[in-house]
Amino acid sequence: MLVNEIINAKDLPVMEFDGIIVGGGGAGMRASLQLAESGLNTAVISKVFPTRSHTVSAQGGITCAIQSDDPDDDWRWHMFDTVKGSDYIGDQEAIEYMCSEGPKAVFELEHMGLPFSRTEEGRIYQRPFGGQSKDYGKGGQATRTCAAADRTGHSLLHTLYQANLKAGTNFLNEWFAVDLVLNADKAVVGVIAFKIETGEIYYIKSKATVLATGGAGRIYASTTNALINSGDGIGMALRAGMPVQDIEMWQFHPTGIHGAGTLVTEGCRGEGGYLLNKDGERFMERYAPNAKDLASRDVVARSMALEILEGRGCGPNADHIFLRLDHLGPEVVHKRLPGITELSKTFAGVDPAVQPIPVVPTCHYMMGGIPTNINGQVISVDNGEDKIIDGLYAAGEVACVSVHGGNRLGGNSLLDLVVFGRAAGLYIEETMKQGVELKDASNDDIDKALERLNKLNASTEGDQVAVLKEKMQQNMQSNFGVFRRGDLMEKGIDELAKTREEVDSIFLKDKSATFNTARIEALEMQNLFEVAEATAITANARKESRGAHARDDFTERDDENWLKHSIYYADTKEVSKRDVNYRPKTVQAFQPMVRSY
Amino acid sequence: MSAAIPVEQIKTITMSIYRYDPTVDKKPYMQDIVVEIPTDKDIMVLDALHLAKNQEPSLSYRRSCREGVCGSDGMNINGKNGLACVTPLSEVLKRDKITLRPMPGLPVVRDLIVDMKQFFDQLEKVKPYLITKSDTPDIERKQTPEAREELDGLYECILCGCCSTSCPSFWWNPDKFLGPAALLQSWRFIADSRDEATEERLDDLEDAFSLYRCHGIMNCVSVCPKGLNPTEAISNIRNKLLTREKA
Numbered sequence: 001m002l003v004n005e006i007i008n009a010k011d012l013p014v015m016e017f018d019g020i021i022v023g024g025g026g027a028g029m030r031a032s033l034q035l036a037e038s039g040l041n042t043a044v045i046s047k048v049f050p051t052r053s054h055t056v057s058a059q060g061g062i063t064c065a066i067q068s069d070d071p072d073d074d075w076r077w078h079m080f081d082t083v084k085g086s087d088y089i090g091d092q093e094a095i096e097y098m099c100s101e102g103p104k105a106v107f108e109l110e111h112m113g114l115p116f117s118r119t120e121e122g123r124i125y126q127r128p129f130g131g132q133s134k135d136y137g138k139g140g141q142a143t144r145t146c147a148a149a150d151r152t153g154h155s156l157l158h159t160l161y162q163a164n165l166k167a168g169t170n171f172l173n174e175w176f177a178v179d180l181v182l183n184a185d186k187a188v189v190g191v192i193a194f195k196i197e198t199g200e201i202y203y204i205k206s207k208a209t210v211l212a213t214g215g216a217g218r219i220y221a222s223t224t225n226a227l228i229n230s231g232d233g234i235g236m237a238l239r240a241g242m243p244v245q246d247i248e249m250w251q252f253h254p255t256g257i258h259g260a261g262t263l264v265t266e267g268c269r270g271e272g273g274y275l276l277n278k279d280g281e282r283f284m285e286r287y288a289p290n291a292k293d294l295a296s297r298d299v300v301a302r303s304m305a306l307e308i309l310e311g312r313g314c315g316p317n318a319d320h321i322f323l324r325l326d327h328l329g330p331e332v333v334h335k336r337l338p339g340i341t342e343l344s345k346t347f348a349g350v351d352p353a354v355q356p357i358p359v360v361p362t363c364h365y366m367m368g369g370i371p372t373n374i375n376g377q378v379i380s381v382d383n384g385e386d387k388i389i390d391g392l393y394a395a396g397e398v399a400c401v402s403v404h405g406g407n408r409l410g411g412n413s414l415l416d417l418v419v420f421g422r423a424a425g426l427y428i429e430e431t432m433k434q435g436v437e438l439k440d441a442s443n444d445d446i447d448k449a450l451e452r453l454n455k456l457n458a459s460t461e462g463d464q465v466a467v468l469k470e471k472m473q474q475n476m477q478s479n480f481g482v483f484r485r486g487d488l489m490e491k492g493i494d495e496l497a498k499t500r501e502e503v504d505s506i507f508l509k510d511k512s513a514t515f516n517t518a519r520i521e522a523l524e525m526q527n528l529f530e531v532a533e534a535t536a537i538t539a540n541a542r543k544e545s546r547g548a549h550a551r552d553d554f555t556e557r558d559d560e561n562w563l564k565h566s567i568y569y570a571d572t573k574e575v576s577k578r579d580v581n582y583r584p585k586t587v588q589a590f591q592p593m594v595r596s597y
Numbered sequence: 598m599s600a601a602i603p604v605e606q607i608k609t610i611t612m613s614i615y616r617y618d619p620t621v622d623k624k625p626y627m628q629d630i631v632v633e634i635p636t637d638k639d640i641m642v643l644d645a646l647h648l649a650k651n652q653e654p655s656l657s658y659r660r661s662c663r664e665g666v667c668g669s670d671g672m673n674i675n676g677k678n679g680l681a682c683v684t685p686l687s688e689v690l691k692r693d694k695i696t697l698r699p700m701p702g703l704p705v706v707r708d709l710i711v712d713m714k715q716f717f718d719q720l721e722k723v724k725p726y727l728i729t730k731s732d733t734p735d736i737e738r739k740q741t742p743e744a745r746e747e748l749d750g751l752y753e754c755i756l757c758g759c760c761s762t763s764c765p766s767f768w769w770n771p772d773k774f775l776g777p778a779a780l781l782q783s784w785r786f787i788a789d790s791r792d793e794a795t796e797e798r799l800d801d802l803e804d805a806f807s808l809y810r811c812h813g814i815m816n817c818v819s820v821c822p823k824g825l826n827p828t829e830a831i832s833n834i835r836n837k838l839l840t841r842e843k844a
Contacts, residue, residue: 048659049713051756052667066736103736110737113727113791115745115752122739148752154666155752162726197706226662259638262664343664346683466651510655514620515707518654 002513003199004457009446012192012203017043017170019428020206022177022191022233024050026058026153027396027417028212029160029169030105031376034425036167040432043170045177045193045204047228047520050161054214054226055417058153059339060267061127061145062109062418063411064102068123069143070134075099076587078144080136082412085296086405087547087557088592089246089565091581094401097374098412098419100586105418106146114159116148117336127336128270131296131409131597141294145411150265150339156414172204176520177232179449180209180240180392183439187390188240190441192449196520199513201453203446207436208391208428211237211370211378212421215397216531220363220481221473224256224263228524233398235527237370238534238570239452242380242389245400245565245578247368247531248539251408251548252482254300256362258320260347263364264340264357266410269293271336273325275304276356277312288597295597298407298548301361305482308360315358322356329353361482366531367408367548368538369400371567371578376401376424381567381578391438393428395420402565405580406547455505456522462507465521471499472532480539485552489540496533503529530570538568541575559592606637610690612649614656615698618707625705627696630656634686642689642697643670643681658709665822668755671762672709673698678759678820700762702771716758719775723783723801728794744790751785751830753823754778760817760827766810773806777817777827780808784830787837799838808834 001011019035021028024046035042044050065075079099083090110116110124117125124146132142148155164171177193181203188209194201216231217223234244254275255264269275274293277283287303288295295303304321307313314322325333325340330353334341337352344352371379376393379386395401396417403416479492503526510518544558545551564577582589609631617625632648634640643663650656658681659669665683672681675689675696689695703711729738761767761776775783783802786792802808808831817827 048661048667048669049717049756052659052661052669054662054667056667056755057662057664107735107737111727111729111733113786113789115748115789116737118740118742118745120742122741124737151666151753154755158752165721166724166726197712226667228661260664339666346665346685464654466654512618512620512655512707514618515657515710516655517650517657521654 001201003194003201003453003519004511004513006457007201007450007454009203009443009450012201012446014203014205016205017041018206018432019208019210020045020190020204021210021212023053023212023214023398024048024171024173025053025212025214025396025417026055026156026160026414027421028210029164030418030421031210031212031395031425032169033160033164033167034422035428036164036169038429040429043172043204045172045175045191047174047176047196049173050171051158053157054229055157056154057226057263058156058414059150059263059265060129060270061147061152061411062106062156062414063129063132063145063409064106064415065099065144066103066106066124066126066146068119069126073134073142073144075102077134077136077142079587080590081131081133082403082409083590084137084595085131085407085409087407087595088405088563089402089546089580090405091402092584092589093581094374095403096584096587097423098403098415101419102415105415105422109156109159109418112159112163114148114155116146127267128294129410130266130269130291130294130300132294141291145267145270147267150267150337153414176523177236178453178523180236181441181446181449182240183441183445185390185439187438188392189438197515199516207432207438208393210376210424211392211394211398212396213398215366216528217363217366219472219476219528219532219535221477222256222261223363224253224261225363230524230528231531232524232527233394234369234534235530237378238530241569241571242378243371243567243569244534245368245371245567246402246405247366247534247568248542248566249367249406249548250363250535251297251365251367252301252361253364254297254304254361255323255359256364257343257347258358258360261362262343262347264323264343264359266297268323268325268337268340271332272328273323276322276324277307278314278318279312283307291597296407297410299597301482302550304361320358320360323359324356325352326354326356365408365413366397367400367404367406369398370394372399372401374401374423375427376420377427381576393424395424406549452523452526456508456519457511459505459507462505463502464507464509465518465525468499468503468506469525469528472496472529476532476535480536483550483552484539486540489536493536493540496536500533534568534570537573538566538575542566563592606635607633608636608693609633610645610693610695612645613694613696614649614709616708617705618655639685639687641682642674642684642686642695645686645695646681657707666755668757671700671757671759673700678763680757680759680822683822700758702762702768713758715771716761716776716778719779720756720782722775723779724798725782725786727786727789727792729791730793738791740790747788747790748785750825751781751788754781754825755823757822759820759822763816763820765814766812770806770810774810775807777831780811780834781825781827781830784834787834799841802834803838
């Protein structure tokens with residue numbers, strides 16, 4: 001059966017696995033490794049060859065208290081920093097788990113062969129990153145981010161792929177997962193997916209389905225994200241009636257290369273680089289007198305945006321900021337930041353050992369996502385009560401467990417994806433040992449998951465992807481950026497509502513079944529749109545400023561009403577609130593304080 | 598590209614692109630697609646491809662990170678393999694024309710997309726993962742900065758395939774000669790002070806084809822978008838094999 005035919009459940013071939021993982025990035029391959037090593041029949045479904053996943057672009061490192069740079073470092077200090085960084089809506093049980101389990105997960109990566117940079121003692125090299133402190137904010141800057149030069153994501157992703165090869169994981173590479181299949185009990189029992197090269201389509205049945213599809217930065221016009229970051233898992237979950245949490249929280253990375261959007265690691269500032277406005281002023285000293293350029297990302301991004309808005313931007317259009325590194329000397333720049341040297345030359349035409357890099361705050365990371373518990377189990381919220389969805393898991397950027405809350409600290413995304421990819425794997429392993437029985441899906445259930453494809457095949461006219469995508473990206477960029485305002489967001493929401501019908505009935509001109517990237521882009525566009533709409537409606541509903549969500553019309557944090565997660569469902573388009581977890585198991589909870597750096 | 602670019606800052610270029618969809622076309626053909634590009638700034642070949650795809654949505658190519666680290670968009674640009682996303686158009690435009698073909702030596706799936714199976718099969722043969730036999734420590738395995746430096750120039754490979762598909766030895770024996778990319782990975786693990794399987798790795802390479810079909814043509818070095826040197830890695834393995842025999 002081919003993807004360009006009229007597809008129905010009764011003729012659809014079935015493949016069966018114990019566990020499937022949708023997405024071949026860091027979280028997905030860490031989960032699959034756990035399952036494959038435990039002898040379960042495991043498959044990774046990845047729309048690109050796994051080492052093309054966006055984890056590959058992570059640069060600066062993986063933050064973790066492994067006590068290499070500082071033998072007295074403490075995971076509790078890392079926990080404190082992460083809670084503060086989240087602007088107090090990160091779940092403390094999850095943050096506690098991540099920071100305390102982290103060292104184990106990082107050492108495992110090293111044992112698999114990850115080529116970390118080294119100290120003179122032969123231990124893993126660590127560098128300072130933003131928002132890091134010793135002694136619960138009282139002991140000055142910490143040095144906690146484990147690095148493989150400035151190619152940590154690349155090293156991590158390749159290492160995980162290598163380890164999965166060794167473990168015998170089945171890879172369905174260049175397969176596209178379209179939608180989740182739910183049974184009569186609303187448990188998830190697999191996905192519909194097709195092989196991109198040939199168009200052969202299957203119902204892939206599974207007792208455990210892990211969504212590890214990464215982020216969706218392509219809802220914005222300017223992003224550090226790969227072209228493949230289209231929020232596929234979010235689209236699948238929302239269409240299947242599951243919620244998203246804190247989806248309004250988007251991180252703008254302070255240093256994307258002006259014009260190109262490509263990332264320049266925070267590690268540059270960790271190694272001693274700093275930001276300058278057009279007057280040559282090191283302006284972060286004004287906004288964050290203690291941490292300066294290593295304040296939390298939301299703080300630095302806002303400060304830069306203000307400098308530009310107030311006319312102190314650099315360049316002929318006063319529209320960017322300079323990142324200075326040349327004072328570090330060519331030795332440090334070339335040895336510690338070789339990838340940045342390459343990217344700056346290619347995309348900005350400058351050698352950072354000589355000239356400053358032109359940078360602007362650029363959409364980088366989705367803090368929100370599909371709510372899960374620390375085992376990766378997806379949660380829905382019914383009348384204020386958490387309810388576990390049988391058979392469905394999520395890990396990494398697509399998930400909201402939530403360790404990042406309103407703002408993620410640099411180096412915490414790689415830690416999040418290995419710790420919680422691993423945790424989901426461990427939990428699934430355990431449940432499989434006890435036996436999992438899920439009701440089979442009926443043909444009607446499966447047909448529901450085929451609707452989107454059949455509609456696309458039947459399309460004969462309408463807008464194609466490029467037009468719709470540009471409209472959406474400009475809208476999100478203009479109305480839901482670093483600074484937000486109610487009236488503009490309402491305008492943005494109206495524009496999205498007007499486009500909804502066109503996106504649902506998008507026109508696919510090329511109906512070929514062979515490696516048809518136009519079909520993939522159409523399916524991705526529909527996923528992106530789900531993320532954009534959820535972001536827009538939730539951002540407008542959160543009437544306060546917290547973390548990355550900064551409103552001109554509600555400039556203060558409102559703990560009385562909004563020390564809460566937001567929860568959004570696509571069918572009602574309504575936003576509700578969920579309690580933040582303040583119940584860590586081994587330490588006292590960190591209570592909200594005024595957040596200054 | 599935004600529609601607001603003033604007319605004087607636009608010029609048209611011709612992209613001559615290899616087209617083939619086996620379900621529709623009897624045989625491959627070259628299609629000229631004319632696109633408008635800005636003149637006030639340089640763009641990459643990949644950006645120009647996006648402009649072409651906006652006109653011809655059926656045009657197919659792989660792409661992901663668009664910054665030269667994921668290895669998706671290896672292709673043959675004016676006769677030389679490279680990554681479209683980090684190749685400035687200004688460097689390859691000749692009389693406002695550019696020719697794009699799939700990487701040579703592998704079966705074409707569609708348009709600029711080749712079937713990489715043979716490439717990855719060869720990679721898997723070198724056991725591209727760390728093999729250790731000693732007990733695993735509670736923390737990391739120690740490695741000196743000098744030992745770690747041995748991996749520089751090796752671990753950065755992005756598996757784009759530019760090298761192997763520009764290697765005549767690989768074209769002739771893609772099933773027997775491992776090719777530069779796989780051999781670079783082989784050396785990456787032999788050179789790793791933490792790996793404990795050097796002898797087995799060398800044993801596996803000791804036949805007439807796997808390694809020795811490299812004739813030092815060095816196309817791999819001249820096309821590698823990451824500036825790596827597979828030929829040197831291959832000669833390091835050769836030396837290791839030779840000194841091992843003497844011992």
